[in-house]
Amino acid sequence: MKKMALVALFVVLLASQFGCASSSLSRAALDGNLQEVKVLVSQGEKINEIDKWGWTPLIWSVYYGNFPVTKWLLENGADPNIQTEQEYGTYQAGTTALILAAAYGHDDAVEALLENKADPTVVDRKGKKAIDYAEEYSFDKCVALLRKN
Numbered sequence: 001m002k003k004m005a006l007v008a009l010f011v012v013l014l015a016s017q018f019g020c021a022s023s024s025l026s027r028a029a030l031d032g033n034l035q036e037v038k039v040l041v042s043q044g045e046k047i048n049e050i051d052k053w054g055w056t057p058l059i060w061s062v063y064y065g066n067f068p069v070t071k072w073l074l075e076n077g078a079d080p081n082i083q084t085e086q087e088y089g090t091y092q093a094g095t096t097a098l099i100l101a102a103a104y105g106h107d108d109a110v111e112a113l114l115e116n117k118a119d120p121t122v123v124d125r126k127g128k129k130a131i132d133y134a135e136e137y138s139f140d141k142c143v144a145l146l147r148k149n
Helices: 002-018 024-031 034-042 057-063 067-075 097-104 107-115 130-136 140-148
Strands: none
Touching: 024 034, 024 057, 024 067, 034 067, 057 067, 057 097, 067 107, 097 107, 097 130, 097 140, 107 140, 130 140
């Protein structure tokens, strides 16, 4: 668990250094800046926009564990079933927000995504579903939520 936290921290530092998200909305979601997310959406930014990295604001918010942003995006029309278009880090193209949430043990995000019709049967390019990642890393609450669906 500590190793995953260190890897996530390293990725956050790299992302802030090199600016992973290309759209303003993706950047605000990545940073966990809910107020900025709200302003940008009210100014016409597309909530399901795919940025130059092939990811959406929802996927970035889940990846970085920014649950208030994740929840708000879902409540305001973010599609939980959009799959990434490009590889990023260890994640292949075809990853969904639910797969990321399960892989990182973000049970609050898993629950919110499922409540907003995230498809738990989606398989990524490694041939894995969200539940496979949750089981691999022993995120029992995520596994229970995914089994319930």
